[in-house]
Amino acid sequence: MDLNSDYVKKALKDKGYKFTNQRSEIYNIFLEHEDSHLSTEEVFEYVSRVNPDIGIATVYRTLQLFEELNVLYKISFDDGVARYEIKSSSSEHRHHHLICLDCGKVIEVKLDLLDSLEDEIESEESFKIVDHNLKFYGYCKECYTK
Numbered sequence: 001m002d003l004n005s006d007y008v009k010k011a012l013k014d015k016g017y018k019f020t021n022q023r024s025e026i027y028n029i030f031l032e033h034e035d036s037h038l039s040t041e042e043v044f045e046y047v048s049r050v051n052p053d054i055g056i057a058t059v060y061r062t063l064q065l066f067e068e069l070n071v072l073y074k075i076s077f078d079d080g081v082a083r084y085e086i087k088s089s090s091s092e093h094r095h096h097h098l099i100c101l102d103c104g105k106v107i108e109v110k111l112d113l114l115d116s117l118e119d120e121i122e123s124e125e126s127f128k129i130v131d132h133n134l135k136f137y138g139y140c141k142e143c144y145t146k
């Protein structure tokens with residue numbers, strides 16, 4: 001996956017928003033932490049190091065805007081904290097998450113693997129699938145072998 005700012009730029013422009021420096025700085029945090037699930041506070045902490053003038057309210061609003069524009073996904077795990085992760089294109093489906101019930105670790109499954117199921121649902125149910133949200137609960141290797 002070749003991540004850059006093109007997708008966010010286009011998504012903003014299409015809806016009449018500007019790609020401001022602050023929006024760019026916030027988005028860059030996600031490019032730098034591609035595999036992370038970042039809370040608003042974490043994004044604020046990272047972006048503060050780059051630009052100390054950005055307030056947490058701006059971060060909060062920007063994350064909401066990015067989610068609205070389908071640039072970020074919102075996700076929450078068992079701690080109930082809203083987290084965000086990057087989405088690199090409009091056609092890309094969401095990856096899956098494996099959640100360890102013991103240590104709480106979140107493992108990413110990058111492959112979609114649902115293509116044949118999606119095809120079947122689309123033809124059987126006459127339903128156009130654009131995405132899905134799948135979490136698997138269980139025990140990671142460190143936890144189930146101890």
Ligand SMILES: [Zn+2]
Binds near residue numbers: 094132
């Ligand atoms: Zn899919």
Ligand SMILES: [Zn+2]
Binds near residue numbers: 101103140141
């Ligand atoms: Zn574990």
Ligand SMILES: [Zn+2]
Binds near residue numbers: 036095
């Ligand atoms: Zn993820």
